[in-house]
Amino acid sequence: xxxxxxxxxxxxxxxxxxxxxxxxxxxxxxxxxxxxxxxxxxxxxxxxxxxxxxxxxxxxxxxxxxxxxxxxxxxxxxxxxxxxxxxxxxxxxxxxxxxxxxxxxxxxxxxxxxxxxxxxxxxxxxxxxxxxxxxxxxxxxxxxxxxxxxxxxxxxxxxxxxxxxxxxxxxxxxxxxxxxxxxxxxxxxxxxxxxxxxxxxxxxxxxxxxxxxxxxxxxxxxxxxxxxxxxxxxxxxxxxxxxxxxxxxxxxxxxxxxxxxxxxxxxxxxxxxxxxxxxxxxxxxxxxxxxxxxxxxxxxxxxxxxxxxxxxxxxxxxxxxxxxxxxxxxxxxxxxxxxxxxxxxxxxxxxxxxxxxxxxxxxxxxxxxxxxxxxxxxxxxxxxxxxxxxxxxxxxxxxxxxxxxxxxxxxxxxxxxxxxxxxxxxxxxxxxxxxxxxxxxxxxxxxxxxxxxxxxxxxxxxxxxxxxxxxxxxxxxxxxxxxxxxxxxxxxxxxxxxxxxxxxxxxxxxxxxxxxxxxxxxxxxxxxxxxxxxxxxxxxxxxxxxxxxxxxxxxxxxxxxxxxxxxxxxxxxxxxxxxxxxxxxxxxxxxxxxxxxxxxxxxxxxxxxxxxxxxxxxxxxxxxxxxxxxxxxxxxxxxxxxxxxxxxxxxxxxxxxxxxxxxxxxxxxxxxxxxxxxxxxxxxxxxxxxxxxxxxxxxxxxxxxxxxxxxxxxxxxxxxxxxxxxxxxxxxxxxxxxxxxxxxxxxxxxxxxxxxxxxxxxxxxxxxxxxxxxxxxxxxxxxxxxxxxxxxxxxxxxxxxxx
Numbered sequence: 001x002x003x004x005x006x007x008x009x010x011x012x013x014x015x016x017x018x019x020x021x022x023x024x025x026x027x028x029x030x031x032x033x034x035x036x037x038x039x040x041x042x043x044x045x046x047x048x049x050x051x052x053x054x055x056x057x058x059x060x061x062x063x064x065x066x067x068x069x070x071x072x073x074x075x076x077x078x079x080x081x082x083x084x085x086x087x088x089x090x091x092x093x094x095x096x097x098x099x100x101x102x103x104x105x106x107x108x109x110x111x112x113x114x115x116x117x118x119x120x121x122x123x124x125x126x127x128x129x130x131x132x133x134x135x136x137x138x139x140x141x142x143x144x145x146x147x148x149x150x151x152x153x154x155x156x157x158x159x160x161x162x163x164x165x166x167x168x169x170x171x172x173x174x175x176x177x178x179x180x181x182x183x184x185x186x187x188x189x190x191x192x193x194x195x196x197x198x199x200x201x202x203x204x205x206x207x208x209x210x211x212x213x214x215x216x217x218x219x220x221x222x223x224x225x226x227x228x229x230x231x232x233x234x235x236x237x238x239x240x241x242x243x244x245x246x247x248x249x250x251x252x253x254x255x256x257x258x259x260x261x262x263x264x265x266x267x268x269x270x271x272x273x274x275x276x277x278x279x280x281x282x283x284x285x286x287x288x289x290x291x292x293x294x295x296x297x298x299x300x301x302x303x304x305x306x307x308x309x310x311x312x313x314x315x316x317x318x319x320x321x322x323x324x325x326x327x328x329x330x331x332x333x334x335x336x337x338x339x340x341x342x343x344x345x346x347x348x349x350x351x352x353x354x355x356x357x358x359x360x361x362x363x364x365x366x367x368x369x370x371x372x373x374x375x376x377x378x379x380x381x382x383x384x385x386x387x388x389x390x391x392x393x394x395x396x397x398x399x400x401x402x403x404x405x406x407x408x409x410x411x412x413x414x415x416x417x418x419x420x421x422x423x424x425x426x427x428x429x430x431x432x433x434x435x436x437x438x439x440x441x442x443x444x445x446x447x448x449x450x451x452x453x454x455x456x457x458x459x460x461x462x463x464x465x466x467x468x469x470x471x472x473x474x475x476x477x478x479x480x481x482x483x484x485x486x487x488x489x490x491x492x493x494x495x496x497x498x499x500x501x502x503x504x505x506x507x508x509x510x511x512x513x514x515x516x517x518x519x520x521x522x523x524x525x526x527x528x529x530x531x532x533x534x535x536x537x538x539x540x541x542x543x544x545x546x547x548x549x550x551x552x553x554x555x556x557x558x559x560x561x562x563x564x565x566x567x568x569x570x571x572x573x574x575x576x577x578x579x580x581x582x583x584x585x586x587x588x589x590x591x592x593x594x595x596x597x598x599x600x601x602x603x604x605x606x607x608x609x610x611x612x613x614x615x616x617x618x619x620x621x622x623x624x625x626x627x628x629x630x631x632x633x634x635x636x637x638x639x640x641x642x643x644x645x646x647x648x649x650x651x652x653x654x655x656x657x658x659x660x661x662x663x664x665x666x667x668x669x670x671x672x673x674x675x676x677x678x679x680x681x682x683x684x685x686x687x688x689x690x691x692x693x694x695x696x697x698x699x700x701x702x703x704x705x706x707x708x709x710x711x712x713x714x715x716x717x718x719x720x721x722x723x724x725x726x727x728x729x730x731x732x733x734x735x736x737x738x739x740x741x742x743x744x745x746x747x748x749x750x751x752x753x754x755x756x757x758x759x760x761x762x763x764x765x766x767x768x769x770x771x772x773x774x775x776x777x778x779x780x781x782x783x784x785x786x787x788x789x790x791x792x793x794x795x796x797x798x799x800x801x802x803x
Contacts, residue, residue, distance in 0.1 A: 011361040012595065013039020014353070014587040018182065019377050021045060021094040021117075022074060025052045025103030026164070027194055028122040029070035030171025030612070032098055034580075035178060036073030037349045037363045038587045043090060043375055044074040044368075045107065048081060052105030057635055058619035058627070062342070065622060069347075069614035072340060073365030078372050082107050086373065093377025096120060096178045101127070104657075111189050116380055118181035118188040122174050126193035129736035134713050136194075138164035139632065139640060140720035143653035145198045146206050146728035148642070150216040150569035151558065157642040157651055158218065158722050161568055162557045162629050165576075168612035169201060170194045170757070172350075172579035177758040179586035180432055184407040189761040196739055197757030201568070201575040202725065203420060204467025207740055207752040209729035211463065216725040221564050223571075226278050227290055228546055229319065229555065229564050235302045236319040236565055238550035241289060243276040246447040250315045250542075251276065257308065258296045265292040310541050317547035319555040319565045321628075322620030325610055330538040336607055341367060345621045350611040351584040352533070354514065354600040356522050360591065406433025407763045411589065414439065414488075414495045415472070416512065418446045419544065421605055422501025422529055423468045424578035425585065430471030431756055432765045437495075437781055438472045439488060441479065442774055442803045449774075457747040459774060466745060466771040470753045474772025475781040476802050479510045483801045490786055492517055497525040497589055499581070503542060504534045514600040523598040525588040529581040531573075533604030545571025545605075552609025553616065559629045566629075576612060577605035638685040639665075639692050642722050643700040645708060651722035652705040654696060654712065656685070664715040669699040745770045778802055 018040040022032035036042040044051070053067035060068070079087045087107075091097060091114035098120045101108055111119040121127060124136035125144070134140070142148040142160045152159035174192050181188040199206060205214060221229035226241035239254070240247070255268040267288040278286070297305065302318035309316040318324060325331060326345050340346035348364040402409075411434040415426045423438070430436045440446060445459055452462030475491075478484040489512070492498055498517070500507055507513040507528070518524045528534055531543045532551075549555050549572050559566040584601040591599060610617065619625050632641035634655070642651040656662045659680055666676040675695070679685045685692050700708050705721030712719035723731065729752075734740065741753045753767060782788045788796075796802050 011358055013361040014363065014591045015039040018096065019094050020096045020098065021090050023097060023099040023107050023109060024122065025100040025106045026056065027100050027103065027167050027170055028098050028174050029053055030167065031120065031174040032074055033070045033072055034172055034175040034583060037365055039361060039363065042074040044071060044076045045087060046076055046078050047107045049105060058615060058623065060622040065618040066615040069618055071368065073368060075368045075375065076370040082109050090377065091117065092379050095182065098174065098178065116187055118178065118190060120174050120178045120190045120192060122170060122192040122194065124194050125733050126737050127191045129733045131733040134720065135716065135718040136720055137655055137718060138166040139653050139655050140718050141166040141194045141198055143642065143720045143722040144195050145202065146216060146723050146725040147198060147201045147569050149722050149724045150218060151566060152218045153220040153563065154218045156560065157632065159559060160632055161554060162627065163613055163616050165568065165572065166194055166198050169576060169579065170197045172583050173197045173757050175583045176428060176579060176586055179583060179590060180407040181760060182590060183586065184760065184763045186403050186762050188763065190758050192758040193737060195733065196737065196755065199739065199754055200424065200756065201570045201572065203570045203575065204464055204754060206725050206728045207467060207754040208463045209726050210752050214725060221566060223546065223567065226286060228567055230294060230297045231564060232297045232305060233299065233301045237297060237302060237305050237316055238319060238546050238555060238567065239316040240546055241278060243278045244447060244450055248273055253312050253314045254293060258292050261296050261299065263292045263295050268292060310538050313542050315543050315547055317543060317550040319550045320553050321556050321626050322617045323626065325553060325617060326621060330532055330536045331607065333536040334533055338364065340365060343618065343621060347611050347614045347617060350580045350603060350608045352602040356518060356598060359597050360599045403762060405763060406765050407760060409433035412495045414491050414498045417501035419448060419501065420468050420574040421545065421577050422499060424575065425529060425581035426499045427468060427471060428582045428756055431767060436472040437491060438469060438474050438772060439477050440474060440774060442476050445774065460747040466748065466751060467753065469771035471767040471769060472772055473777040473781060474775065475778050476775040478801050478803045481801050483796060483799065485511055487786065488512060489520065493521055494785055496592065497585060499527050499585060501529045503530055504539050518598060523592055523596060525592050525598050527581055527585040527588065527601040527603060529577060529603040529605060531605050533607065534602045545574030548573030548605045548609060551606045553613050554609060557629050560631045561629060573605045573609050577603065577608040580608040633689060637682060638689050639696050641693060643697045645700050645705045646702055650705055652700055652708045653720045653722055655718045657718065661717045664717050665712065668711055668715060669695065671695065741767060743767065743770050746773055775802065
């Protein structure tokens with residue numbers, strides 16, 4: 001391809017020309033919004049019964065704020081049914097159709113009705129398999145994954161986030177699936193399993209159960225053995241007491257701050273933090289360390305502590321509510337909130353773009369229209385018929401793989417970064433055929449590699465690093481050496497795209513920031529996905545997923561109303577933000593294929609989290625109401641929760657979404673007619689939740705989770721066992737779908753890896769290799785990709801360039 005970046009003229013959207021028909025219910029409602037924000041023309045199809053989102057809380061003066069949140073940027077087409085000629089015309093012109101087969105209130109349409117389009121079919125457990133027919137909402141999906149089991153307090157039931165976080169994960173992954181289908185150049189039927197999507201949120205721990213035998217446990221406000229959530233004068237903050245090189249400065253800073261505040265801190269000031277290992281400290285030692293820090297936090301407000309954190313680079317974050325989010329100088333400094341219709345502060349998008357000559361239109365929603373006439377979408381060129389009468393696929397777009405090949409086959413990516421969020425985003429491309437070269441350093445290894453330092457493999461023995469970097473090539477370059485930077489730039493020239501998740505100043509210090517690279521490569525597509533983005537007053541604030549979960553609102557929404565907020569297991573922004581970063585990068589790569597131009601995609605992990613919670617934010621902006629964590633209860637239905645079963649720490653998730661569900665549940669529980677009738681109405685059940693839950697718990701307690709689930713699912717009632725990590729690893733539905741893959745790691749031996757959440761009908765996918773050991777592919781990358789001789793490679797190694 002000869003890059004010809006657009007010059008002059010009106011800016012063009014990343015997905016200009018892509019046409020999407022949105023038939024989806026709540027599980028994939030966000031998907032169409034994401035595609036619309038990226039520039040696709042999205043038409044929301046509303047059946048005669050109305051939009052299934054229209055009655056969902058929170059409600060504002062003009063209707064559902066959830067519908068407003070996920071309908072932004074979409075035009076609306078009102079149809080009379082699945083055979084309405086306007087719907088037929090729409091589908092025949094569509095490139096992508098997003099649907100949730102079997103979801104209440106949606107139109108179920110056979111993909112054969114529009115064979116030229118890619119159909120993104122989102123269901124709780126996938127389109128086939130032993131549990132494909134099971135009913136599940138966000139509650140049931142979260143219960144099935146092992147993630148919910150590990151979230152909460154040890155003395156209470158496993159707990160979910162009050163907002164439907166399963167759909168927060170599913171929305172952007174389904175968007176990436178749609179973009180992957182487009183990248184393949186061929187119509188696809190894409191099977192998206194929400195259960196498989198959410199599995200990433202456990203950070204590979206389910207796949208590694210065979211090695212670790214770790215079934216998971218709930219640790220409340222702690223992560224592992226140390227406290228993560230701390231009360232302060234007016235709320236809560238997230239701060240980790242974990243050790244290691246990446247947290248050394250953090251521990252030294254908090255020691256100084258506590259001492260300067262006049263708190264007795266000898267347990268901190270007299271400690272050598274360079275050798276501190278929280279996993280080897282005694283409970284008494286950890287209590288001595290925690291006490292002065294807890295006292296310091298109690299003396300200050302959330303805003304005071306966060307201001308100190310930003311000034312000192314302390315990895316501390318407030319557990320934000322919508323009030324703090326809408327007042328955030330960082331979010332407002334980046335233009336995250338914009339007016340939209342009658343709403344003054346509306347989350348605009350999850351990505352900011354920069355491009356040569358400002359050729360790319362900034363992502364974000366436009367005001368939609370509602371019509372009874374189908375848009376004028378001319379049909380794409382018809383596929384030719386072969387001599388045998390069979391249709392042949394239309395020619396793939398430039399740069400796309402051939403039919404049947406992985407969707408991103410031929411795509412070349414360079415990855416810089418550390419931790420989980422960036423690597424997980426790029427792992428999507430590796431699974432679907434892209435060649436990914438990960439650049440590391442022996443002298444400053446990814447901190448995730450140190451998580452396995454106690455095992456015989458040392459830096460090559462981290463299960464988490466291996467899980468999130470499977471399928472990639474690895475090369476070691478010293479980016480503090482001019483020749484190391486020069487080699488990195490040569491690899492960038494070879495690549496189609498670059499992904500990085502360092503703090504902004506890190507890439508600038510290497511001379512590998514977007515401004516430096518685009519000067520040499522005008523068609524560069526680059527995604528940066530650090531915690532708070534590349535701009536704004538807090539852009540250099542350091543932090544990990546724990547801080548992202550607090551800043552983005554998820555901690556505030558997870559837990560029990562009478563206790564402190566909790567971090568969803570796996571520190572959710574580490575698993576949520578990658579899906580948005582992958583979608584942004586995919587859109588950028590498709591834009592490059594179409595125009596020859598490049599783009600920089602600035603994804604803030606915090607903004608991705610807040611974007612996914614748009615309905616919650618709008619409830620505050622429009623109604624001045626702050627919805628807080630409420631255990632497993634829902635304001636939509638009752639019962640809705642996790643109920644005890646026979647055995648130690650065994651639970652089943654049950655939800656009654658209609659009065660008919662309640663009648664079926666009551667029949668299964670053999671309740672007498674009077675009790676059944678008393679709670680036949682949903683409002684009555686919501687008013688007496690304690691009593692209703694006690695009735696359900698009395699029935700479930702002597703039964704196993706699977707017994708309860710199979711009994712109720714047969715009656716059409718949502719009921720799903722709350723799986724621990726071991727249960728999830730044995731889940732027959734996941735095994736049917738080939739979720740788990742076994743490969744031989746060069747040091748750790750046989751290891752289990754997990755697939756992502758979707759399958760394409762006309763494209764293969766899978767991992768070709770385990771994660772790279774340090775420098776494992778130096779010879780291949782330097783010799784085959786950069787054409788350096790063996791002698792040149794030896795000289796570079798001798799000069800310390802390849803460390």
